Amino acid sequence: xxxxxxxxxxxxxxxxxxxxxxxxxxxxxxxxxxxxxxxxxxxxxxxxxxxxxxxxxxxxxxxxxxxxxxxxxxxxxxxxxxxxxxxxxxxxxxxxxxxxxxxxxxxxxxxxxxxxxxxxxxxxxxxxxxxxxxxxxxxxxxxxxxxxxxx
Numbered sequence: 315x316x317x318x319x320x321x322x323x324x325x326x327x328x329x330x331x332x333x334x335x336x337x338x339x340x341x342x343x344x345x346x347x348x349x350x351x352x353x354x355x356x357x358x359x360x361x362x363x364x365x366x367x368x369x370x371x372x373x374x375x376x377x378x379x380x381x382x383x384x385x386x387x388x389x390x391x392x393x394x395x396x397x398x399x400x401x402x403x404x405x406x407x408x409x410x411x412x413x414x415x416x417x418x419x420x421x422x423x424x425x426x427x428x429x430x431x432x433x434x435x436x437x438x439x440x441x442x443x444x445x446x447x448x449x450x451x452x453x454x455x456x457x458x459x460x461x462x463x464x465x
Contacts, residue, residue, distance in 0.1 A: 338461070352438060356431050357401075361386045361394050363431065366403065366420065370428040374419030376409065403427060 346360075353363050361384075368384040369375060377395070381388045395418060398404035403424035409415035420428060443451060 352435060356427070358431070359394075361390060362398055363435075365391075365394055365398060366424060366428045367432055369404070369418060369420050370425070370432060372419070374417040376415045377406075377418055378415075380418055398424070 349360055353360050356363070358366070364384045364386055365380060368380055375383065377391065380386070380395075381391050384391075386394060395404060395406065399406060402421055404418055405421050406416050406418050409417050446454060
């Protein structure tokens with residue numbers, strides 16, 4: 315181990331925040347890489363899959379509702395929708411009640427891909443999440459939600 319420089323004294327690990335930050339960051343990075351590989355097999359990006367899942371099994375949502383209900387940032391939503399429209403997975407139309415609104419819905423091809431992709435995703439992720447008991451999963455969600463709100 316390297317010697318401290320000058321008067322600097324290392325912070326003891328038991329009071330350092332580094333282990334918590336490292337564990338959450340490493341988990342995020344592993345999860346992100348795993349998810350990206352899965353989405354690549356579908357020809358989708360993570361944000362595109364997120365929009366598909368947000369719209370899945372619904373008759374449609376306004377663009378604002380998609381932005382509010384998905385993990386997609388508002389600035390990237392329109393380009394994501396443009397790519398999904400180009401792939402033939404999403405359809406946009408003007409609202410019937412308010413023509414200023416744009417309604418987004420899955421095409422039949424998009425609904426079929428959603429059903430295939432989401433069920434496949436659950437089949438892949440379930441065994442990994444089941445390494446935690448149901449109580450541990452509930453506690454993890456509670457703790458991560460608490461940590462998220464702190465930031």
